[in-house]
Amino acid sequence: MTRREAVLTAAGIFVVAFLVRVAVAGQIVFPKPEDTAYYVGVARNIVEGRGIVSDALWSYQTPPLVFPRAAFEVWLPLPSLLAAIPMAVLGASFAAAQWSAVVLGAIVPVLAWRLAADVASERGMSQERARTLAIGTGLTTAVYLPLLLHSALPDSTMPFTVLALSACLLMARLARDPRGARLTDPRLIALGVLTGLAALTRNEAVYLGLAWLIVAWGMSGFSRGARARLIGVVAVVAGLVFLPWAIRDWAEFGSPFPGQAVANAFSVTGFDIFAWNDPPTLSRYLAVGPQRLLEMRVEGLSHNLFSVLLLPGVPISLIGLIGLPWAVRGAAIRPVVIVAFTTFLVTSLVFPVSTTWGTFLHAAGPAQVLLVVSALLALDATIAWVGAQQGWTRPVAWLGALLGVFGSLLFTVAILPTFGSGSRATADRYVALAAVMAEIGHPLDGSSGPVITNFPIWMAETQRISSLALPDEPPRDVLDLASTFDARLVVLLDADSRHWPADLDARADGAECFRELDLGPTAGAGVPGPLGNVRAFEVVCP
DSSP states (O other), X not given: OOHHHHHHXXXXXXXXXXXXXXXXXXXXXXXXXXXXXXXXHHHHHHHTTSOSEESEEOOOSSSOOOSSEESOSSSOSHHHHHHHHHHHHHOSSHHHHHHHHHHHHHHHHHHHHHHHHHHHHHTTOOHHHHHHHHHHHHHHHHTOHHHHHHTTSOSSHHHHHHHHHHHHHHHHHHHHSGGGOOTTOHHHHHHXXXXXXXXXXXXXXXXXHHHHHHHXXXXXXXXXXXXXXXXXXXXXXXXXXXXXXXXXXXXXXXXXXXXOHHHHHTOSSGGGGGOSSSOOOHHHHHTTOHHHHXXXXXXXXXXXXXXXXXXXXXXXXXXXXXXXHHHTOSTTTHHHHHHHHHHHHHHHHTSTTGGGGTTXXXXXXXXXXHHHHHHHHHHHHHHHXXXXXXXXXXXXXXXXXXXXXXXXXXXXXXXXHHHHHHHHHHHHHHHHHHHHHHHTTOOSSSTTSSEEESSHHHHHHHHTSOEEEOOSSOHHHHHHHHHHHTOOEEEEESOOSSSTTHHHHTTOTTGGGEEEEOOOTTBSTTOOSSSBSEEEEEEOOO
């Protein structure tokens, strides 16, 4: 393929992916899930001149616990910085923020096309089969639901996927042409920059460092010292890129590193991220016993495999999983394989509870692309084998690409409307909640202090007020939280934790301090309408 042909092909794939993502973004009108709302909210605060802050206090493990809250004590800032660019031009809205995800999401199929082309070249495929495999991979990725959906949500998923895939492609090129890999090679500088930017996006960027360590150490023609220097150059450049943020974290939170990773590893339920008086500890973690510790890991593995990788992408994901043993061979795809498998295993085994709340989901982009490449390789090999058995004389390599695109598009068209309607329903719900609370004399305007709720980020971003995460702890502990922050309202939306609202209904100790407010006939479990199962309480004890 000539350079001109490659540029035109990449541009064509980008345009297709971009247009599809624009259409999808138009269907999703609310930042769902909550972490998306967090990134959008911080981006809006940046544009409005408030700085890198949030009005939601959803984690109590990293002091200082004040409002407005310095943002990103756990997560990282690059997605918000990227979302702030279109918001500064088009207005501080969710629709404006979506443009950052749309553009980045449209780059992913181009990177997938390039990865498939490198794999095909390494395997010595004919020009026609290689071109069809690569273009088919790019177009399949363009309409692949797991990647398409997150291309409409301005969170960390697409920035990390773009940076991780770009870094992996660069690693493979350095390994393929090691003679030029000297300390002054601009490709090493670029790899360090990509890794540093990935570290400003997600903590899983550390696995890019692992991949480069493995790839660089296996490069022939270099002494151990030379290999160590190649690794060191990338590490130093990445560190310099991350350094300003590390200094900021040190100034704000007393540590240069993203916090709470150890606490997340010791979680025994997903609600532990909201802990107030009962935070995760090693002793509490071990107290659940060996059987439960094993069950957690089974649940983490099952969730990451089925809920994140397989179910959203069938049938392509299933074909890709079956073909993985044959797809993972070769230097061209090795860096992606290392990043994808390490991310999957560490999140499943080290963070088995947290991963069921999205840890692997937002770092799964490289794994999703790996499944698509594997699926297209499997379809290509199957069709080639059938053709040989049947004695076909005309090449039909295009059939595998067509099946890949059609299979991916079919499931996307069937499932996507559900996400669109769900986002609109959530937006309507918070509008209805604000109206009802104002009608009964308890407006969500901050006049009663921060609001305690089980969806603190959505509350903060829809009502533009300070909000506190509801810990899954007894009423006395929540009363202590309310006293600390002078909070007077507790709002529960579809609450289903161990203590809330069960402890109030059972009149547990401290329940008398929470007086339920009458929200009228439009609120309650099973009640039709936008408000749904919502309960609100006023804190009446000093």
